[in-house]
Amino acid sequence: MLELRVHGINNTAPAELLDLAAADVERVAGDRLGSFWTPTPAALDRLRREMDAADRRGFVPRRIRREAYSWGGLVRTTPEPTGPGGALVAGLARVGWALLLPFSIANAAAWCWRLPTDGRTAALSARAGLVRLFGVLLTLLLSTTVTSVAVDLLAVQCYAGGSLVCTVLPQPFEALALWTPGRRMALFSLVPVLVVAGLWLLSGISRLRYDVADRYLDARDPSPPADSAGAQGTGGPLLARPQFWSSRGETQRLSLGHLAAGLSLVSVELGAQAVVDGGGFSLNASTGVSGGLLLTALITVFGTRTLLVEGVASSSAGRWQTTLAGLCGAGYLATVGLLLAGRAPTGGVGASARSGFTVAAVTLLALVGLMLAIIASSVFFRRARAGAERRFEAWHGLAPAVFLSLALGIGLVLSSLVTVAAGDWLNGGSGASALLGSGPVGAEPAAAVRAICADTCVAPDPRLTVPMLYPWFGGVALILFAVALLIVGAALVRPRSVARRVAAWTPPSPADETSAADQPMPVGSAAELLALLGPVRDRKRATAARLHLVEPAVAIVAGAAVLAVLATEWLSWLYPQLSASPVPAEVRAAWIGNAGWVRAWLDVAMGAWAGIAALALAGLVFPAGAGRSTRPLAIVWDLACFLPRAGHPLGAPCYAERAVPEVSRRILWWLRPESEAPATGRREVVLAAHSMGAVVSLAALFSLSSHPEWTRLRPRMSLLTFGVQLRPYFGRFFPELLGPAVLGSTPCLRPRLWAADPWAADASAGATPVPAADTAAAGPLVPARRWVSLWRATDPLGFPAFSNRRDVNPIDEFADEIDTSGYTGAVGGHGEYYRTRQYRSALADLAAAVRPGPD
Template sequence: MHGINNTAPSALLDLAVTDIECVAGDGLGSFWAPTPAALDRLRRPPDAAGRRGFVPRGIRREAYSWGGLVRSTPEPTGPGGALVAGLARVGWALLLPFSIANAAVWCWRLPTGTVVLSVRAGLVRLFGGLLTLLLLSTVMSVAVDLLAVQCYAGDSLVCTVLPQPFEALARWTPERRMALFSLAPVLVVVGLWLLSGISRLRYDVADRYLDAREPSASADAADAQKADAPLLARPQFWSNRGETRRLSLGHLAAGVSLVSAELGAQAVIDGGGVGLAMAAWLCGGLLLLSLATVFGTRTLPVERVAASAAGRWQKTLAGLGGAGYLGTLGLLIAGWPSTGGDATGRPGFTVTALAPLTMVGLMLALIVSSVFFRLPRAGAALRFEAWHGLAPAVFLSLALGIGLVLSSLVAVAAGDWLNGGAGASALLGSGPAGDPAATVRTRCTGTCVSLDPQLTIPTLYPWFGGVALFVFAAAVLVVVAALLRRRAVARRVEVWAPSTSFVGTSAEDQPMPVGSAAELLALLGPVRDRKRATAARLHLVEPVVAILAAAAVVAVLASELLAWLYPRLSASPVTAGVQAAWTGNAGWALSWLDVAMGAWAGIALLVLAGLVLPAGPGRSTRPLATVWDLACFLPRAGHPLGAPCYTERAVPELSRRILWWLRPESDTPATRRREVVLAAHSMGAVVSLAALFSLSSHPHWAALRPRMSLLTFGVQLRPYFGRFFPELLGPAVLGTTPCLRPRLWAADPWGADHSAGAPEAGANAAAAASPVPARRWVSLWRATDSLGFPAFSNRPTGNPIDEFADEIDTSGYTGAVGAHQGYYRTRQYHSALADLAGTVRPDPR
């Protein structure tokens, strides 16, 4: 099984494309095997065992390709298909904040046993609902405020960059234009809801792929259903289509109600009558009720879900939200009662300006409340959890920061384009009252045309762009300083592989034989050491993310404060001293806003390129897509509108293939008992372990477990998943030793974890009774791998799982230093496979 790089099946099998064939599956997930002709050709030469792609006799080797599930993009066929695939990836990338917020619902100490409703999970779901509303509020600001209201003055279109069809709308009343353009945010939330439903149909297949559980389950299967069983072993974990659907309906109801409430409230401010006021109050009440429903919708496996829960209440709420929106549209279109105010004379869409401020303030409060998720655990235990137990706060902070960056880019870019390119600072409106240079909107009583429309947007967006760039630049400087520090991991690695050390020869030494291992090590030793140091720097994910999350919180707090103060400073008379200070000192700050938003636009393009463009010719790897894949391996229990969870299909699909192979009736009678060795790379190890835990609830698993083995390589289970998600893949679930955090300023980030003490003497005995549902587990790693770590402990003493793999690959024409790829070419891989599969060990040459 491949990892997050979506290695092609031919590369997984180390064969040419013409030497493999698809034996099962479709475009999303498929199983590939060498062709009979290729197997026959590979096994004929006397040195066959040393050739790439060789399959020992007695083994049927298949590659499971689940890359089609990741990022859910269409298969690029031709230039048009490549363009569509790229746009699809961009669309999924824009939903990254939703996926990061969803991860927060899984990363804290979940309740042991079953609870009626988890308040902490409800707070994360409420945060996800507010994140959806922030996106819709941004679309409202652009579509309804800028396009429908501020771009028109009297009977004229003042935003001259808009195409000619927009001029015909100048004869409409502002209320009717608001009603028309409000379709944009409604279509956005309906589109996200439909996309979520479509992805559930394609991904949530556990009830169709896994066999139905027999009424008389075995004792082992019954134990797996207990409340204290690992979450990954509960069938509900992989079949939560109903929970996600109900939660998505709550988001739909909240989004539509927000649009209706903002439309009605602004119309009332402009002079609307009782009808619009009642519509605004009713839709506002539906909005609060929808958010309460999002909070109370039970989505976690530990929450008790009624068997009769069919989402009728969520459907009713969504229907009421739609009815409220249609009623508000009817009042606006009919113009009854007519709004007596002059919409073209107000300094911006005030309700839309207030909405994001309120939502961000509430999300900040939820982030603060998530700090207490780690209570009442002991302080010593928190050392082995990410960010000392503050993982929910970190994930929520990142989601809010990235979401606000995207919202600011959209709002400022649209406003600046419509405003004639005057810059982000021009979108703030006027400065302090009394400023002679303050911008004042022209009130048009009749037909008038202005070459400078002087648009304004919610002040939160430009202020956040400027403040966030400054704060993040300071955070990046700290990170760069840490990464530039010299790294040395030789002492830790020497314990694992003392034979890999090399001391240069002196003049008295005998010359090394040409082509010997010593000569190869002399040539590639410096490259290996540099790769080790680079990998050690890239292992600092946890402290670096903590710095960025802290920067996001600081930027949001400062922006929220400035966004609240600036309009009040602009509207209030000030003294001459304050006026002079503003006139003399504010220029550089406003200029910084213009520069900052341009810089953010460039950063956004680079990030999207990293998510969309391949790393090199013929490869599907996208450098920053790793973040996407790591955030989307969990079911959407916190936010239902993010990118789909690929493990919801990969795990049942892999489980079904394993059961097919182990059953005698799947093929002709086998000459010996069939077994399975799951050989998984990187993220594939997470999918494999999840499949094993899923199979542990099978009624016949007691007889099947001795026939299952696991071989992993280049995995992140212990330092990342074990610390980030302790309830899913932590030490208690996998039977590994707890992991200390990497040290940002230490020469060896894992030196403290390495020195924390060796595993207990009974580790081998514990391995025999490992909670991992497999007969045996072997894991390979090397120090040159930036994404690979030991799975059991950072020490080899008493370690029953980990083995150090060769860092120098000699299987090719020239030697090369391996990193995250190519583990299946090492001697240790072939030896471990032979041990687990019960075949003859290959020649150590």
């Protein structure tokens, strides 16, 4: 029997997953991205001959081949940290991947809709098109941010009167003072173009390295799997379709649309600002053409079908996207050519003394306004259904709106930090409030000060401005996020107790049966160990219950993000108008002169965001675990990057596009008669999957369920999961992919924010199985002979896979919370389930044989 262990969120190293020392394991297949490991023959022989071998860590019974699949290298892969230089590069790579987090979160929203499997795709295409449109607007937000810094600040505002006024810049920038503003704009516009093109190239490279399903699995026409048909109408589960993990063509077409839109937006901003500064007819015409291409790119992205249930086009249907990207590139080159040819004003005063609604500010407000409109529309795109069903879906069916709100909030935080930090540095450290503009009418901008200053004057600090949305968002968001964190913090400090629910799963312990009249407990007995570690266990249970409140906590943070964006959008439109001369003087005084505390707060807020960013980046650059490949933001990353990039093609690559086919191929390698391995009787496989590894393993099983030989191979396939989030997270967030109708589990109610036990309501009789599930057999919809899942109350990321109720639950088993396999006892958490008695018993049971003892 092959026992194939698949790790989860913590990216457990192969040696730790096999519970052995690093010198006792060896790689038998794969590369640094995904690999399979086994104990060395010497380690196996030594373990089997030691005293009490069956109870020692890492012991492998005879007739079992134990392997560990390591897929952690697929998640935001970084260079090997060899030496100080390599560690720095690896840290910077982790930071770079973290900056793409908004893209990955937005991509997850594409899979939260009701995904029909019966051919009715019109409504789905419209909803998916909205997510794709939101995704390209996020890309344009990044492009606008870089353009504001590179073109507006560096190329234009840092130069006045033929001189460089941003004295913090190095000497080579002084030579550019002799250039016209238009030529500097053309030169510095290469920065946003290179950023967008670099992301497009990175997306293409990751597709070549990750999308291997067509090489690992047979490319077959989708057909209802024998074991899973009926779970979702006539089409079967989406994960059972062979093409689900082969999305290279769709991602490529969508990425070309993003490239085209990014190039067009840079052209539009360059041309429009040059026109505002006094450009001629040729620039007007070029800007108009670029604007038309930008609109065409947005429509193309909206209509590019990327979800399998939309009926995606063939891989050769990307010619239009390629042509469009070429046209947008030509439009950008034409605009740059006009600027270099001098088709723009040569004076620096008019171009430098900017205030109010600049092209960059209007572009930013328009982008954010469109994204807010998409979020609002997603609220009304929910398919009408009974309210009783919505309570089994995340945020009552508003998961797309929540994911999009988080993506927009995080994206604006990052954009504000980059823009305000760059502007403040170039501005001589005047603070974020100075970047809002001149303030009261009459204040002189940098160009005017430079004009009245003699050549011998000491140049004053520049008076740069940035789009007002950036500093305003930093100040408003910090207040609202602080309020949200206070609400979440108040819920977290509330006393928690899960003893009543756990009591239904566990028999009375020795300590519970001991009374004051009993004899003293023997030294080293289970009762004494429980008495010593019982308080620690209870504290870990309470902590785990608090950390289970992910869904309501995320809803609060997402709501704060939307309110912050709405308030910032309103302030960004209002502030320039109240600063204008037609407004009565007393109004301006009340708004600006007497509101110095508002400006002071903006300075404090951006400083606080800078500190938060520094701490977050430090945590990314310096891994916390020595000898362990720690992955920051693991839960968010694993949720967001598990799915193909159907909503945003430029985010972190989907690790499952390679992990799922690799696990599937390894199973077939072991089970099929034509396998490379020697045929020695009947072979079986137990997939032992931890945390996110269970999601990968289930996806692999569903992908195999449409294999022509799976009807014969299925009885030799079993599943053993532990510490999983299938039911409360994936089942509620993505019901069509891993919901109760697919897995045959009971639907899950949301955790209660203020209840002592967040899952008390779910454990009551209110949560009943869906009609498709057979509670007597449990899990018949999963394409495996049998499924056993372990959980414990001290696990902050582990839940029952079938139901929170012990009765009528043939899948879940409660695992030991106190680990006695080491030198000293310890209370277990999210890992090391394979050290428990329940794991060994389940493994022996699934192997259909009594666990053999050591020879």
